Each structure stands twice: as structure tokens, then as C-alpha cells.
Amino acid sequence: MTKTAEHPDRARAFVADDARAHWHDESLWFVRQKRDRQVHSVPEWERLRELASQVKRHAISRWPDYLEEFEKNATALGAKVHWAADAEEHNRIVLGILRDAGVKKITKSKSMLTEEVHLNPYLIKHGIDVTDTDLGERIVQLREETPSHIVLPAIHLKREDVSETFHDKIGTESGNADPAYLTEAARQHLREKFLGAEASITGVNFLVAETGGFVVCTNEGNADLGTSLPRLHIACTGIEKLVPRAADLAIYLRLLARSATGQPITTYTSHFHGPRPGGELHIVLVDNGRSDLANDPQFRDVLNCIRCGACMNTCPVYRRSGGHSYAATVPGPIGSVLNPLHALTPRIVRESEQGEGVEPREGEAGDAHGSLPFACSLCGSCTDVCPVKIPLHHQLLALRKTVGDRGLLPWGKRIGMKAAGKLLNSPKLFGVAGRLARKALPVLPRAAIYNRLNPWGVGRDLPPAPPKSFKQMWRDELKQEASSPGDPK
Amino acid sequence: MRVGLFIPCYIDQFYPRVGAAAVRVLRRFGGPDLHLEYPEGQVCCGQPMANAGLPHESQPLAETNLKALSGFDAVVCPSGSCTSMVRNHYAPFLEGHPGYEELQAKTYEFCEFLTDVLKVGSPAGRFPHKIGLHNGCHGLRELRLGSGSERNVAPFDKVRSLLTNLEGLTFAEPERPDECCGFGGTFAVQEEAVSVMMGKDKVADYRQAGTEALVSPDMSCLMHLEGVLRRGGDQTTRVLHVAEVLEEATREP
Numbered sequence: 001m002t003k004t005a006e007h008p009d010r011a012r013a014f015v016a017d018d019a020r021a022h023w024h025d026e027s028l029w030f031v032r033q034k035r036d037r038q039v040h041s042v043p044e045w046e047r048l049r050e051l052a053s054q055v056k057r058h059a060i061s062r063w064p065d066y067l068e069e070f071e072k073n074a075t076a077l078g079a080k081v082h083w084a085a086d087a088e089e090h091n092r093i094v095l096g097i098l099r100d101a102g103v104k105k106i107t108k109s110k111s112m113l114t115e116e117v118h119l120n121p122y123l124i125k126h127g128i129d130v131t132d133t134d135l136g137e138r139i140v141q142l143r144e145e146t147p148s149h150i151v152l153p154a155i156h157l158k159r160e161d162v163s164e165t166f167h168d169k170i171g172t173e174s175g176n177a178d179p180a181y182l183t184e185a186a187r188q189h190l191r192e193k194f195l196g197a198e199a200s201i202t203g204v205n206f207l208v209a210e211t212g213g214f215v216v217c218t219n220e221g222n223a224d225l226g227t228s229l230p231r232l233h234i235a236c237t238g239i240e241k242l243v244p245r246a247a248d249l250a251i252y253l254r255l256l257a258r259s260a261t262g263q264p265i266t267t268y269t270s271h272f273h274g275p276r277p278g279g280e281l282h283i284v285l286v287d288n289g290r291s292d293l294a295n296d297p298q299f300r301d302v303l304n305c306i307r308c309g310a311c312m313n314t315c316p317v318y319r320r321s322g323g324h325s326y327a328a329t330v331p332g333p334i335g336s337v338l339n340p341l342h343a344l345t346p347r348i349v350r351e352s353e354q355g356e357g358v359e360p361r362e363g364e365a366g367d368a369h370g371s372l373p374f375a376c377s378l379c380g381s382c383t384d385v386c387p388v389k390i391p392l393h394h395q396l397l398a399l400r401k402t403v404g405d406r407g408l409l410p411w412g413k414r415i416g417m418k419a420a421g422k423l424l425n426s427p428k429l430f431g432v433a434g435r436l437a438r439k440a441l442p443v444l445p446r447a448a449i450y451n452r453l454n455p456w457g458v459g460r461d462l463p464p465a466p467p468k469s470f471k472q473m474w475r476d477e478l479k480q481e482a483s484s485p486g487d488p489k
Numbered sequence: 490m491r492v493g494l495f496i497p498c499y500i501d502q503f504y505p506r507v508g509a510a511a512v513r514v515l516r517r518f519g520g521p522d523l524h525l526e527y528p529e530g531q532v533c534c535g536q537p538m539a540n541a542g543l544p545h546e547s548q549p550l551a552e553t554n555l556k557a558l559s560g561f562d563a564v565v566c567p568s569g570s571c572t573s574m575v576r577n578h579y580a581p582f583l584e585g586h587p588g589y590e591e592l593q594a595k596t597y598e599f600c601e602f603l604t605d606v607l608k609v610g611s612p613a614g615r616f617p618h619k620i621g622l623h624n625g626c627h628g629l630r631e632l633r634l635g636s637g638s639e640r641n642v643a644p645f646d647k648v649r650s651l652l653t654n655l656e657g658l659t660f661a662e663p664e665r666p667d668e669c670c671g672f673g674g675t676f677a678v679q680e681e682a683v684s685v686m687m688g689k690d691k692v693a694d695y696r697q698a699g700t701e702a703l704v705s706p707d708m709s710c711l712m713h714l715e716g717v718l719r720r721g722g723d724q725t726t727r728v729l730h731v732a733e734v735l736e737e738a739t740r741e742p
């Protein structure tokens with residue numbers, strides 16, 4: 001039995017709380033509207049998108065060269081560059097650096113990469129005290145949850161939820177949900193953490209091959225606060241963050257904040273070039289499946305992603321089912337591409353090398369995210385909103401085939417679709433079946449039509465059945481009309 | 490001009506009136522040179538199977554349609570979604586088959602055909618209602634029948650411009666004019682809960698904008714929205730394909 005029912009089940013639970021689901025939908029739609037206003041104030045927007053996608057494609061097509069260039073230049077600036085093939089190696093490297101420096105307490109600014117590799121639980125298990133310093137991330141960390149959105153990690157929570165969490169975990173007044181009060185409490189709480197930290201971890205938004213520097217974008221300044229006190233800074237990044245030249249930043253920085261939150265630019269855009277005087281800077285470059293993706297012509301464009309979150313804000317399914325319904329680090333349209341790919345790619349790559357029938361390795365079943373490519377109405381809004389032009393909805397459609405080819409579809413669906421294909425491919429059979437259905441529908445009792453076997457009918461009526469099909473109408477009347485001269489009345 | 494009609498399977502069975510309206514409108518606007526045929530060998534475009542992750546089940550249907558729909562000067566289909574299937578998604582099934590590229594180039598969505606081939610502009614007629622126009626996602630974003638709200642391009646809307654000159658017709662302006670209605674083919678069943686919520690939200694948006702008739706070039710979206718309307722107790726809001734509006738509005742008295 002496969003697990004393809006996952007997303008629909010979680011989504012159904014989210015939708016069941018109608019008020020909360022609508023509130024979630026509206027909060028994110030508000031961000032999408034802010035984005036629209038910004039986008040329409042930049043006349044060259046579509047050209048920027050095209051450039052952004054081409055520059056990334058180019059960088060990825062020459063990855064080895066640009067990565068080497070980055071390493072050389074970063075090292076010359078005094079940084080230490082590390083390479084990690086996968087999540088486990090990444091976490092080991094980070095722990096090693098912290099242990100060598102005798103560090104026990106760290107702060108961490110927002111980084112989807114460290115979420116992807118599950119760095120927090122790993123470090124905590126090894127005795128390191130990790131504090132997320134992005135406010136939204138700190139809130140979900142205190143609740144022992146995962147982020148539900150890559151830019152707005154706590155967007156699934158209402159003010160009252162935050163008030164309760166803060167009361168429980170950091171001792172704020174019970175029932176006080178005043179935003180100013182809560183923000184101030186978080187500020188005081190985080191300040192203590194910043195002062196006590198012996199090292200700081202940040203994510204990376206852009207690595208620049210030409211300079212060996214990198215850029216971190218935040219709206220709260222927490223990455224800067226985190227890196228200013230302790231002498232040790234570790235930057236963790238996927239290799240897809242690489243752009244060739246410093247000048248390329250002009251494209252991406254204009255696209256990123258506008259797409260993410262509808263701001264013209266992020267509040268803090270910090271450039272790091274080597275360690276600060278007397279300090280130490282480590283940059284951990286992670287592959288974790290990315291070079292496999294670069295070799296896949298159908299899906300390689302997902303590596304363009306700058307993690308702006310715009311596809312989530314525009315996705316009508318994400319807005320109504322909540323980030324946690326995806327049960328994955330990156331939710332929404334891009335997550336629905338990345339997660340199944342990540343689960344399936346290693347096996348597909350081995351198959352292309354060794355022929356079909358390769359046994360899955362442990363943890364490589366590939367079915368954990370099998371329902372995600374189907375959590376999509378294929379409306380295509382994500383594709384048009386994406387600032388780096390990833391054809392998200394076409395990739396989702398292609399992934400459905402991949403899931404189908406792996407035999408990961410439920411049995412009923414496979415058989416059903418086979419039968420449907422046969423029926424639909426025969427004009428005669430289809431005509432007969434249609435005639436029967438149209439005869440039966442009007443006389444059947446409601447219970448025979450609207451029951452558990454008919455998901456359509458849970459919340460919708462079926463259309464009334466007309467007496468004739470179009471084909472019959474064509475034969476009986478339309479054909480003569482169509483071939484008779486003059487304007488039909 | 491020999492025009493082949495491609496009637497989607499669900500229109501054939503549940504909305505023959507839409508096909509009939511399309512026939513009459515094409516005849517009316519196409520003039521005496523337009524010869525309309527309905528090749529009876531055609532079948533479903535194959536989208537349900539392809540979207541369910543089993544595109545090899547769609548292959549035979551694509552082949553059947555290629556055979557049935559070949560040899561026309563144009564093939565016209567009153568559905569953006571099925572048109573997009575033929576134009577944008579038949580390649581893996583039919584690449585290299587004789588006639589495939591011609592079929593791809595000559596298959597038009599109904600409104601697109603009126604606008605781009607017959608060049609009817611904004612025809613005169615009378616339709617005294619406030620309509621909520623729903624451009625289906627595939628027509629909008631796969632066929633580019635309109636500019637869409639996501640992109641920063643000069644605004645255009647081929648469907649709307651067909652209706653703008655009709656006397657008495659006004660447009661209801663919903664808050665989210667081009668958000669998906671939640672149909673999505675197999676999505677409507679697989680993700681029933683989200684799909685219905687999307688449908689209800691859509692209907693509510695059109696209602697607050699004062700919609701008297703819900704109009705779309707895609708009957709599948711309307712089948713879903715009509716289902717939501719009727720289940721919600723609304724038996725009066727009319728649900729019409731663009732072809733039906735044009736047919737009614739331009740009919741000689």
C-alpha cells in the first residue's frame with residue numbers, strides 16, 4: 001500500500017476549520033497583492049525574470065568552474081571552505097567546527113538549507129544549544145514545530161497562538177496578545193541569546209564566484225546581530241546559490257524581496273567578504289542531490305529557485321491547506337517538485353546507469369511524498385509568479401508520470417484510469433455508456449448518486465442530464481443547420 | 490475554410506447545448522465560406538489519464554484524435570483545457586507522426602478562433618445581464634487568452650473583448666479575477682476538500698461582485714462551480730459558456 005493519500009487527508013483536516021483556513025488564505029493573498037503592486041511598478045519585470053533564469057542556468061551549466069572560482073576567492077579572503085556531499089556530512093562538518101572551537105551555545109539565522117538537512121535536532125542531540133533568531137522561526141522552535149512557509153515560518157499561527165506559546169515558554173503575561181508587547185518580549189529574550197552565543201550560523205542567499213563573498217538577506221537584522229558578537233561564523237549553503245558575478249546580484253536582489261513580501265528590497269542585505277578581524281569564517285557548500293538534478297534536463301530548472309516563497313503565496317491549494325499539510329521542509333509548489341524528486345532521483349540515476357529494476361536503498365522508497373505532485377489543480381499561477389521562471393506546474397505534471405511509472409499510484413486509480421482510457425477511446429462504447437448514465441441519473445434516488453463512493457458529490461451537485469448527447473444533436477439537427485446556406489436563426 | 494469541431498467528451502454528454510451554441514456562432518460569424526464538420530471518430534483528449542500520472546493510457550486517444558481531426562484547415566474546440574492538451578501536451582504521444590505538427594498548429598480554442606482567425610473583434614448584440622467572467626486557468630496561462638494578473642505585460646483579454654460591445658452587458662469585478670476555481674480535472678476528486686473550498690470561495694467572490702450569470706470559455710470549471718452553486722441552494726444564477734452568451738446575444742429576433 002502506498003501513501004498517496006497523505007496530502008488530501010492533512011488538507012481535509014485544515015479545511016475543516018473553515019475560519020482558520022480562510023484566515024490563512026487571506027493573509028497570504030494579502031502578500032500576493034503586495035507583490036503584484038511592486039511587480040507592476042517595475043516595467044522591465046519580465047526581462048529581469050528572463051535574465052535571472054538564464055544567469056542561473058548558465059552558472060549551473062558551468063558549476064565546477066564557478067565553484068572552484070568561488071572557493072579560491074573565498075579562501076583568499078580568509079574563509080575556510082568545506083564541501084559536503086549530503087546532509088549527514090554537512091552536519092558532521094558543522095559539529096566538528098563547533099567542537100574544535102569548544103562552542104556550546106549558538107544562534108542561527110534563517111536558513112532553509114539547515115532545515116533541509118535537519119541540523120537543529122542533530123546539534124541538540126550532540127549537546128549544542130541552538131537558538132533560531134528569526135522571530136517566526138523562534139516561535140515555531142519554541143513550539144517544537146517546523147516552519148510552515150519558507151519566508152513566513154509562523155504564518156499558520158494567529159497572534160493568540162503566539163501569546164500562548166510565549167506565556168508557556170518565555171513567561172509573558174497570560175492572555176496578552178498585543179503585538180507590540182509580544183515583539184518586545186521576543187526582543188528581550190533573543191537579546192540574551194545573542195549576548196550568550198559563542199558562534200553564529202547563517203544561511204546564504206547568494207554566493208558570488210567572482211568575489212568569493214556572499215549575501216544574506218533578512219528583514220529583522222538578526223543575521224547581522226548574530227554574526228557581530230561571536231568570533232566564529234559558519235555559513236551553510238546549497239551549491240545552487242552560486243551566481244557568477246557581483247553584478248548579477250542587481251537582478252536577483254530586485255526580484256527577491258518584491259516576490260517574497262512585496263517590499264522593494266529586504267531591510268538588511270548584508271555582504272560578507274571573509275572573516276571579520278580576529279574572527280573565523282567557515283562556508284559549508286552542500287550538494288545533497290543537487291548535482292543529480294543538474295544532470296536532469298526535465299527538472300534542472302528547479303535549481304534556479306531563490307526561495308522567495310511567491311509560489312506558495314499564489315498557490316490556491318497551499319493557501320487553503322497550510323504548509324504543514326505537505327509534511328516536508330519546503331512546502332507549496334516548489335516543495336511539491338523538490339521533495340518527491342529528492343526521494344526519487346538517486347534511484348532514477350542508478351537506474352540510468354545500471355538499467356531498470358534497481359532495488360531501492362534504505363530510506364529511498366520515494367513514496368513518502370508521492371501525493372504532493374497531485375496536490376495541485378495545475379492552474380499555472382506558480383509558474384507565472386516565479387521570478388526565476390521555473391515551469392513549476394509542468395514539472396508537477398511530469399512528476400505525476402514519474403510517480404506513476406514507479407508504480408506508486410494506488411491500485412484503484414491505476415485500474416480505474418486504464419478502464420477509463422479504454423472506454424474513452426471508443427466513440428461507440430462511450431456513447432452507449434453516456435446514454436445509460438444520462439438515462440439513469442434523473443431517475444436514481446439521491447442516495448445512489450451521492451454517497452461515499454462519489455467524492456464529487458460530497459460538496460457539489462452533478463449537472464442535470466440532458467436528453468441527447470451532442471453527437472445525437474449533430475445527427476438530428478445541427479448537421480443540416482451547419483451545411484444549409486445562410487445565417488442559421 | 491473547412492473547420493472540424495472538437496467537442497470535449499463531457500460537453501458531448503452533459504452540455505450538448507454548448508456544442509450547439511458553438512456551431513451556431515461559428516456559422517453566424519464564419520460566413521458562407523466556413524464549412525463546419527463534426528468528425529464522429531473523435532474521442533476524449535486524454536487529459537484525465539495524463540493528469541492522473543498515467544499518460545501512456547492517453548496515447549491511444551491522442552492517436553485516435555490525430556486520425557479523426559486531420560485534414561481540416563482548422564480544428565475548433567470550446568474548451569481551453571482540452572485545446573491546451575492537444576497543443577501543449579500531445580508531443581510525447583505524437584511526435585514524428587505525420588500530421589501531428591499540423592494538428593498542433595491548427596487547433597484553436599473557440600474564443601481564440603473567433604478573435605485571431607475570424608477576426609470578429611467585439612461583435613454587436615444584446616445581453617442585458619451583469620456577468621461574472623471566469624477565464625479558465627488553462628485558457629489563461631497555457632493558451633494565453635489573457636494577460637493574467639501575475640505577469641507584468643500589456644493587459645489583454647480575448648474572451649472579455651468578445652463580449653464588451655454587447656448591449657446591456659456589464660462585468661462583475663471579483664476581487665480575485667483569475668484565481669483558479671478549484672476544478673482541475675482529477676484534482677476535483679483527489680483533493681475534494683480543497684477543491685470544494687476553492688469553488689465556494691470563487692462563487693462567493695462572484696456573488697459579492699453582483700454576478701447574475703457566471704460565464705466561462707471552459708465548461709469544466711462551470712460544471713464544478715454550478716455544482717457548488719446548486720448544492721448551496723442557488724437554483725437561479727445562470728451558468729453559461731461564452732458560446733451560449735454570443736449565441737443568445739447575436740441571434741436574429
Ligand code: SF4
Nearest residue numbers: 305306308309311386
Ligand atoms: S520556485 Fe520560484 S516562486 Fe517558488 S520559491 Fe522558488 S523562486 Fe520563489
